[in-house]
Amino acid sequence: MAQATATREAIAAAAERLFARHGYSGTTMAAIAEEAGVSAKSVYALADKPGLMLLAVRRAGAAPGPEDTAGALLRRYPVERAFEEAANAEPALREAWRRHERARRTGLKHLVRTAADEGRLRPDLTVGRATDTLWALLTWHTVALLVEQRGWGRAKLAAWLDQLVETTLTSGPGGRSRQ
Known part of the structure; x- marks a missing residue:
């Protein structure tokens, strides 16, 4: 039992690791077996390639402990990129991508709802519109651009996230309107 779990x-x-590094199409079952140090038969016994993609997504989404938003985005975006690629290539993964x-979006809505409940949401924004704004801006695409093209690290990404939320969604510190 312990051997099977391991x-x-x-x-x-x-x-x-491999989906994050090479994408969905660039990762083979044989490469996964080699990287894991197991036989290809063991990999196929666990799941097919779409199933392994789902396992990788679940694993990437499971934070090992307390983690800031920037750290979570940096850790997850390569796997999310591979997941979107996989959903475009594999009909079996399309609905899983939509659910993801x-x-x-639901997670982001909680953040927006908190700002609204505290009276900090800009008066010209509804919770839905503000949620859609964050959902559209905070994707793996955006993180990849900032990290891979602009060389941003965790600290710079975290500062940008704070500023994005503050300037885009709220009326300023303590609920005061910006003039």
Whole structure:
């Protein structure tokens, strides 16, 4: 039992690393087996390639402990990029990608709802419109551009996220309107 759990974890971790590094189409089942240090038969016994993609996404979404938003985005964006690629290539993953995006939007809505409940949401924004704004701006695409094209690290990304939320959604510190 412990051996099977360790094998499953090794395969899921290898799939996550390789999908993040090489994308969905650039990752083979044989490469996952090699990276995990197991046989290809063990990989196929666990899941097919779309199933391994889902395991990698779940694994990437499971934070190991307390984590700031910037750290979570930096850790997850390569796997999310591979997941979107996989959903475009694999009909079996399309609905999973849609569910993932709905869940991401729901998580952002909680943030917006908190600002609204505290009286900090700009008066010209509804919760829905503000949620859509964050959902559209805070994607793996945006993070990839800032990290890969502009060389941003965690601290710069965190400062940008704080500023984005403050200037885009709220009426300023303490609920005061900006003039």
